[in-house]
Amino acid sequence: MYLSSLSLFNFRQFSTNNDGSPGVTVYLNPTFNLLVGENDSGKTAIIDGIRYLLGSVSEEYIKFNQEDFYSPSKDNYSDHFYIEGIFTDLSDKEAGAFLEWLSFDEEGKYSLRLILRVEKRKNENGIEYLDRRLLAGEEDFESRLDVEARNLLKVTYLKPLRDASAELKPGFRSRLVHILKAHPTFKNTEQENHRLIEVMREANKQIEEYFEDEYIEGHSLINDIENLLSDFYDNLDQSKSKAKFEVSQTDLNSILRKLSLNTEDVNLGLGNLNLLFIATELLLLNNYLSTEEIIGPNITLIEEIEAHLHTQAQIRLIKFLEEELKKEHNNSQF
Structure with missing residues (x-):
């Protein structure tokens, strides 16, 4: 299965049209996708839309901000946003895993529709809060997606890097901790x-x-x-x-919060540190590609792939990802 389309309603710079249709719908290739655009054209909104909808393997906490809601004018924000994703090309086992929420496309093939609804509400004391609901199923017949099903959809996310060395340093907010905890060395053992x-x-x-x-x-x-x-x-x-x-x-x-990761070489530039960080993040992906039959879309999001990498390094990284897709049991979507 793969994510075939993503629709954004009142999310970031994408409003909802007067007829209720999404501000933007992006149709995706089942294997490799590259988003190119000027600054503030919506590339990050699309990446974050996928991440908000599906969650990440490393279990990072996602906190919604005021800026996630569409703003038609200064200091004026929408009171809701919706993110909708459509999955197609499901195998029989994948259809079984999502049977309760399954639907069919125009050709009679399996389809899975997910929608994240985030709405501003007030409780009985007048305190505002965000009501977040992840639903699945045909429109008007959605129901909540359970935890087991959600875990099959989580993505591997490589964030935009400004300082890769900081991501690999020890501390309470260490990214390295989340990566290691998702690896079989720690995940599949009694702690x-x-x-x-x-x-x-x-x-x-x-x-x-x-x-x-x-x-x-x-x-x-x-x-x-x-x-x-x-x-x-x-x-x-x-x-x-x-x-x-x-x-x-x-x-x-x-113990893991006290760990740092570096190469044996010293004084590495930002580009080489970024490659080290990307290799570490891809541990999460390789974990899921180690079995012959995988249930789920296995999506990997890489934001700002060019950050601090010279052109040759970018090309080698892209070629590596292309080679990964050629492997026999690889049904990943980048």
Whole structure:
């Protein structure tokens, strides 16, 4: 199956026409698509429209902004936007997976219609909120798409890169964490018993023992702290003066947030760092292409493919993607 068309209603710069038809409908090739246009012509709106509708494999959080709603004039915004996608060329297994929401096109072939409705509403206290509903099915007969079905539609998304090195650095908002967590190394194992957690626990234990057992001139650092702390408590509360060094949490998320990724070469330019980031992101795609029969469209979105890459690197990257599409079991859509 593949995404054959995307329609935008009151989304970004695309309004809804007077007859209720979408502001724009884009018809897509089942394998490779390239969007070319001037600045602010709507390329990102199309990419984000697909991403908002389908979600991403790396489970990134999507927060809707005021600017997502069509603005006919300054400080005046629409109170809703809709994004509609049509999937065609479904296999029998794919039709079975989406049976509850399935319809048929004019030729009698399987078709799947998705629509994301985002509307501004107010609760009983007058507080405004966004009502978000992802529905599927024929118009006027839609129903909510369940989680299992949504997971089959998620896309691999390579965001526009301004600073690839920042994306691969450790931290709470690390993109690398989302990529790694979606990889089979971490996704298909019980996190509590993961080998990486055992390694970190042993390392933490050795570091803690160092501060407890390492003596300089008859004193350990932890004992010095406890001796000072004991002066703050009376004799009945001396147990509260006991202290212990702890290095870090040993759950898998905490460990992955401390990782960074770089090549062994130093002082790489932005173009080479972008290629490293793209290779890392494509781990998510290769994860889904590792089986012979894949259910779902397997869409990969690459935004601003030219960012910081010289022409030869752009061509090599595009040729790589073309070669991926030639592989026997590859039903991807780029």
